[in-house]
Amino acid sequence: MKEVQWSRVSSSVVLLCAFVGLYGLNVPHAHAIPVSTSIYISICGDGVVQPDEVCDDGTANNVGGYGSTTAQRHCNAGCQSFGPYCGDGVLQVRFGEQCDDGNAVSGDLCSATCQTETPVNQTTTGAPPVGSIPQVPGATQGTLSADTPTKVVLRGKAYPNALVNILLDGKVLGSVRSDSNADFFYTTTDITPGTATFSFSAQDAHGTNSLMSTVVFDVIESAVTTVANIFLPPTIELSSDHVIPGDLLTISGQSVPLSNVYTQVIPDATTSIISTVDGAGNWALQLDTSSFANGKHTAKGFFVLSDTVKSGFGQSVGFTVGPGSTIGGVSPDLNGDGKVNLVDFSIFLISWNTTNPRTDFNQDGITSLADFSIMLFNWTG
């Protein structure tokens, strides 16, 4: 009897431990593939020379004034170069230089402070040394005063020759076209210091819009904040959103040239299907749906160019296999102007907490935060 009771107790304890242990585990979903991005921020003005900077003298110190020696040279605003200095190889007469041989060494006929040196054993004749020119009256030395504007620099990759739209705090800030390698570069001084939300999206050559990528960071006053490695995920489209099992489904889009696109099909594949992006930025794969169960499926992807150049997942697209209606829904573009922006949000607010089907995007019977979330996901600005 005691033996039986102990067996039951031990079984219960084991079960309890298993239950607690399972809840304590962070078991990833079988289909989840961890994806990380490599966005980073460097601030010109923080006194730290970041990988993409040449110099950084700290906040309000990057004023690029004249340095009387190489050691005393000053960083320019933007942290990409130094201001004029003795030793830069440029004769700057207005700063009192008599010579500049591009080094910080004395005894080579041009001193470390850019003054001409008399050669050894040479008698001066009274003639002025070569390069000696009286200092220009009014020339200033030392630090040039400058008001450093608050500036943000944005760098990343989209698709070849695509127009990248940039939002600041949800509103359109501007746009820039990426080059043939999909690189884009944008700067703005139209910004107030504080927490800023920048969002990026682009339309590929086939008219497909990317998922919006957002970065949130603190903009420092009078500093140049550079955000690099903004990598837009691949665009994705389907040849059909309703197929019969056995049909071939083409999934395609655009991404960074010569990268690999990893496509996940949910809930069917536990690994990603890899496609190579061609020089024009196009990628495609053909999916054999013969083993697919009837019902709704989705596909999404990310690109990898190298260990440090890769995106997160992009837009998820849905398709139906077998009988059943195509995947549809209510569009958050409530005024039908092709954009999802503040006007649609304002229309949405009027129907807040009502049963208006027009604003019930997830069709759960109420206009609520879930619908607000869907609108924000589809935001275009």
Next chain:
Amino acid sequence: MNRTRLATTLLALLVFSPLTASAASIYLDPNTGTYGPGDTFEVDVRLNTDSSQCINAGHIEIDYPTAALRAVDFGRGDSIFTLWIADPHIDADKGTVDFSGGTPGGYCGRIPGDPSLSNILGKIIFTVMSSSTKSATVHLSSSSNLYANDGLGTVITPSMSDATITIAPHALSTSNPWLTEVSKDTIPPDPFDIQVESTRGVFGGRYYAVFSTVDKQSGLDHFEILEDGVWKNVVSPHELADQSLTGGVQIKAIDKAGNERLGTYVEGSAPRRIYSIEDFLLPVGALIILLILIGIYLSVHRKRNAGSVVDLRHE
């Protein structure tokens, strides 16, 4: 037999246990502090997450003991939410604060190199009411929810951690840090456009104004519109009183420090007005009534004239 049952039970647990764990968490910062009656302090509501779970909207509810504390203001200057369902709401009687907002594209966690955490959802300013209790908990309610930036409206239940305030018997500070912070703000809200729209099904097609901005310092307080020569509080969207638009549209944003920014409205930028049946109902209805009245009058007039002729013939 026992081993078989055990294995079956374990397998069942493995299959059916909800093994989801959220990467997102909401916490209060600072989570501790000591203040006395009359002292004012700030508590930031912050969000942690990472790129595996980007968040684009949330509803946050906080409660606190009214005997010890009183929420006196809400600052959204540093908030990562750029759109708000409504103004943050403080219920001093119930001891609750709630707010709902979101950010297009979502928040995916802190960027390496960011000099700040940049993860504030909002800032609550409290005043200590009395020292009748030795401690007070500012509590994040389980009604708080986050939403994933997945286009599906997926609800994320974050882990949450509260703040515990130790109440001292006497005031510990002679200054009000919130007032100090607000008084230092001399920068008006960010520039913004005023869009005038006319949309079928919205305000009966009548012109309405759409506007939004942020204030990165003390935070936005409210908007005002000039109508009938008077500045009055307004929220977006707002049906315009002057549908002719001849007087332009003047709306200003005001922050907590009272700094003002007038929005920009471009004359002539409004779309063509959409007219609905309601726009014609009144004039058409009035015309119909007028025609009926005319018809009645003529009918009565004819009868009177017809009656007079008969009388003459009889005489």
